[in-house]
Amino acid sequence: MPMWRQEPACKDYLWGGERLRDKYHIESSCKPLAEAWMLSCHPDGLSRLAEGEWQGMTLPQAAKCYKGNFFGTRCAEFEEFPMLVKLIDAKKDLSVQVHPNDAYAHRVEHQNGKAEMWYVMEAAPGAALYYGFRRAVTKEEIQNSLKNNTLTELLHR
Incomplete structure (x- = not known):
């Protein structure tokens, strides 16, 4: 081919x-x-x-x-x-x-x-990936974290 x-x-x-x-x-x-x-x-x-x-x-x-x-x-x-x-x-x-x-x-x-x-292939020093929630979370927790700009605190890093 x-x-x-x-x-x-x-x-x-x-x-x-x-x-x-x-x-x-x-x-x-x-x-x-x-x-x-x-x-x-x-x-x-x-x-x-x-x-x-x-x-x-x-x-x-x-x-x-x-x-x-x-x-x-x-x-x-x-x-x-x-x-x-x-x-x-x-x-x-x-x-x-x-x-x-x-x-x-x-x-x-x-x-x-x-x-x-x-x-x-390439990453700057200190770069990271977020992947999934650290624990089971409720809809209300997600909504509150979005309001407070704290969603990343709920995520694996």
Whole structure:
């Protein structure tokens, strides 16, 4: 199977910076450049082929044209390509996010759930990740912490 260079879908979230452009040479008009979706079949940001006879096609379009297993032999088990590979420049703190499981996401959002895995390539001294609550919390505790700007005190760091 041939390999094709891709053009990422880029995002300009408030917390982004310029490192993806300056250090990793991602071309984008996004300012700030927060995320580059390097391998994406997600409808909110499709990667496109950057060369060859299918240049400009999204990955799902190219997969339909390809004779064979475009995404590999196991991907036929999935309705959609099950991964989204991103490069992220978090110059400022990211927003706290909730990622639903597949059952909830299918029922409410008509999308796949979102399990994440991070590989941190570079971090400033003192940088940290928050990941989940330290203990079981009530809705009222969350609401109060949001009012008082103390939510991070409830989170693992």
